[in-house]
Amino acid sequence: MTAIQRISAGRRFKDRFVQSLVYLSFAIAVVPLVAVLWMVIKNGLARFDMEFLTHSMRNIGAKDAGGGAYHAILGTLEQVLLASLISIPVGLLTAIYLVEYGEGTRLSRAISFFVDVMTGIPSVVSGLFILAFWILALGLPFSGLAGALALSILMMPTVVRSAEEMLRLVPNDLREASYALGVPKWRTITRIVLPTSFTGIATGVMLAIARVAGETAPLLLTVFFTDSINSDPFNGPQMGLPLYVFDQAARPTDTAIDRAWAGALTLILIVMLLNLVARLIGWWRSPARGR
Amino acid sequence: MATPVRTRDGGSALSRSASRRSRGEVPFRYASTGAGVLLLAIMAAIAVFLVVEAIPALQANEGNFFTTLTWEPNSSQSFGIAALAFGTLISATLALIMAVPVAVGVALFISHYAPRRMAGILGYVIDLLAAVPSVVYGLWGVIFLVPFMQGPSEFLNEYLGFIPLFGGDVVAGRSMLTASIVLAVMILPIIAAISREVFLQVPRMHEEAALALGATRWEVIRTAVLPFGRPGVISASMLGLGRAMGETIAVALIFPATFGISLEILTPQGNSIAANIANGFGEATPIGRGALIASGLVLFVITLLVNMGARMIIARRKEYSGAAA
Numbered sequence: 001m002t003a004i005q006r007i008s009a010g011r012r013f014k015d016r017f018v019q020s021l022v023y024l025s026f027a028i029a030v031v032p033l034v035a036v037l038w039m040v041i042k043n044g045l046a047r048f049d050m051e052f053l054t055h056s057m058r059n060i061g062a063k064d065a066g067g068g069a070y071h072a073i074l075g076t077l078e079q080v081l082l083a084s085l086i087s088i089p090v091g092l093l094t095a096i097y098l099v100e101y102g103e104g105t106r107l108s109r110a111i112s113f114f115v116d117v118m119t120g121i122p123s124v125v126s127g128l129f130i131l132a133f134w135i136l137a138l139g140l141p142f143s144g145l146a147g148a149l150a151l152s153i154l155m156m157p158t159v160v161r162s163a164e165e166m167l168r169l170v171p172n173d174l175r176e177a178s179y180a181l182g183v184p185k186w187r188t189i190t191r192i193v194l195p196t197s198f199t200g201i202a203t204g205v206m207l208a209i210a211r212v213a214g215e216t217a218p219l220l221l222t223v224f225f226t227d228s229i230n231s232d233p234f235n236g237p238q239m240g241l242p243l244y245v246f247d248q249a250a251r252p253t254d255t256a257i258d259r260a261w262a263g264a265l266t267l268i269l270i271v272m273l274l275n276l277v278a279r280l281i282g283w284w285r286s287p288a289r290g291r
Numbered sequence: 292m293a294t295p296v297r298t299r300d301g302g303s304a305l306s307r308s309a310s311r312r313s314r315g316e317v318p319f320r321y322a323s324t325g326a327g328v329l330l331l332a333i334m335a336a337i338a339v340f341l342v343v344e345a346i347p348a349l350q351a352n353e354g355n356f357f358t359t360l361t362w363e364p365n366s367s368q369s370f371g372i373a374a375l376a377f378g379t380l381i382s383a384t385l386a387l388i389m390a391v392p393v394a395v396g397v398a399l400f401i402s403h404y405a406p407r408r409m410a411g412i413l414g415y416v417i418d419l420l421a422a423v424p425s426v427v428y429g430l431w432g433v434i435f436l437v438p439f440m441q442g443p444s445e446f447l448n449e450y451l452g453f454i455p456l457f458g459g460d461v462v463a464g465r466s467m468l469t470a471s472i473v474l475a476v477m478i479l480p481i482i483a484a485i486s487r488e489v490f491l492q493v494p495r496m497h498e499e500a501a502l503a504l505g506a507t508r509w510e511v512i513r514t515a516v517l518p519f520g521r522p523g524v525i526s527a528s529m530l531g532l533g534r535a536m537g538e539t540i541a542v543a544l545i546f547p548a549t550f551g552i553s554l555e556i557l558t559p560q561g562n563s564i565a566a567n568i569a570n571g572f573g574e575a576t577p578i579g580r581g582a583l584i585a586s587g588l589v590l591f592v593i594t595l596l597v598n599m600g601a602r603m604i605i606a607r608r609k610e611y612s613g614a615a616a
Contacts, residue, residue, distance in 0.1 A: 009350070017509075023404070025393045032476040036427060091326075097326060125587050186315050214428045242426045245430060
């Protein structure tokens with residue numbers, strides 16, 4: 001048509017072919033997401049009622065209907081809160097060390113490398129570690145706190161990574177302006193650097209919380225099971241919502257499977273809510289935009 | 292930290308100011324360094340305590356830990372990792388084979404095909420896949436996918452049964468294949484997210500040079516994007532492999548928990564280290580717990596090696612692209 005030679009049919013076909021493969025792969029990836037969410041909503045609503053949210057499984061026999069996940073929801077909230085209290089300060093301080101103090105030193109490179117490696121620790125191994133260390137070696141009982149420790153091992157590297165990324169986005173000019181006014185380094189960090197990167201760090205922390213809230217394997221080995229309400233995370237076995245779903249799903253009755261779906265729905269609602277909050281924080285007046 | 296006499300012996304860090312406000316400098320510095328060191332200590336402690344608690348069980352083991360196929364630490368005190376390690380590797384590899392092509396396609400779709408304005412939203416959709424807790428995938432797998440896979444499995448066995456992988460006399464939904472599919476779904480978002488990141492880093496000039504030579508979109512991707520992104524895709528796949536091997540709850544619900552080594556992925560058998568820990572912990576005796584910890588140690592070492600390999604590839608890449616920029 002034009003002065004430029006037309007693309008040959010073979011090349012055009014290949015281009016179109018690959019394009020359809022790429023579109024197809026995205027469709028394939030979305031199918032399980034839609035399928036899982038649809039099944040969870042459809043099957044979960046059957047038992048997603050006030051009784052489910054306000055009752056425990058105490059005195060509910062193997063074949064009985066009824067019962068709920070109040071004890072599990074309570075346990076999950078407490079465990080995740082404790083895990084956050086442990087891992088947010090440690091993770092944040094580590095990120096501050098990596099960015100502000102240790103830049104280029106051998107220690108910081110070692111920490112940075114092992115934080116990356118730690119991100120890949122299987123969740124069941126973190127549970128086994130707390131089992132070996134806390135319960136077998138120290139002789140302490142199964143408790144919500146033990147579960148929170150296992151969760152915080154999974155949470156810390158995520159917090160470090162996201163906080164580090166955000167701290168690095170803070171322009172150096174800000175730090176230098178602060179030094180020039182005679183402000184000591186630690187005050188510069190707490191008054192200038194951290195507030196500037198606050199929204200980004202908060203987003204990362206919320207995503208980390210959302211991730212550990214759904215973890216089952218570490219809880220299985222550290223908080224054990226209970227059908228009763230135990231509001232004290234420092235004493236005795238607790239329950240967690242993911243654990244509850246696992247426990248009910250392994251029971252062979254329909255009423256238990258219904259409870260498992262309702263538990264899964266509750267869990268997904270909690271996790272998605274945390275994700276949504278994270279995104280909202282991210283959008284809300286982020287000075288470090290562009291990432 | 293609280294020195295009764297206020298001195299300036301903090302050294303060079305304090306030389307900038309002698310004012311009252313700089314008193315916090317040293318503690319703050321120590322606290323942040325300490326947090327970093329604590330993370331290193333935790334990593335070391337994980338290895339140490341797993342070894343320490345595994346030793347008594349390993350000493351009581353009457354089988355060979357590396358070759359025995361059964362896992363009976365509670366009764367006959369004979370257990371071996373062979374069948375479990377085999378199942379872990381096979382299920383993770385199958386998941387990887389299924390997930391990588393799709394994940395690369397998804398990454399390309401988001402980075403090069405989708406309209407700019409939608410790309411961000413589509414990225415979130417894929418990230419949502421990663422946000423679904425693994426126990427939910429397990430529940431979906433055992434209630435929906437296991438019965439659903441009965442038909443396709445029989446079909447594969449009937450018509451492709453001459454391939455050893457699809458052979459076997461009994462075909463079931465609860466199989467290695469079903470578990471691998473669930474694993475593939477779970478690792479797909481990780482591989483896709485990292486690959487997308489790498490594809491977006493391809494120097495604009497490379498792509499424009501290819502376009503200027505009259506390349507079609509596919510030729511741009513083949514000549515500029517894929518060669519640049521290959522190390523990133525490889526390391527992303529290795530991270531996905533590590534994740535698949537460590538995944539516990541979803542496969543614990545699906546695997547029929549048998550002990551044996553077989554390549555017939557449609558037959559009702561299969562197990563993995565992580566699934567065995569989740570399923571066996573409840574009724575484990577002290578020796579049984581030690582045995583499970585020993586198997587966890589093996590899993591820890593394998594995933595550590597895979598992850599370190601992946602991180603090294605990424606780190607090398609960073610240096611390279613930094614030099615090129």
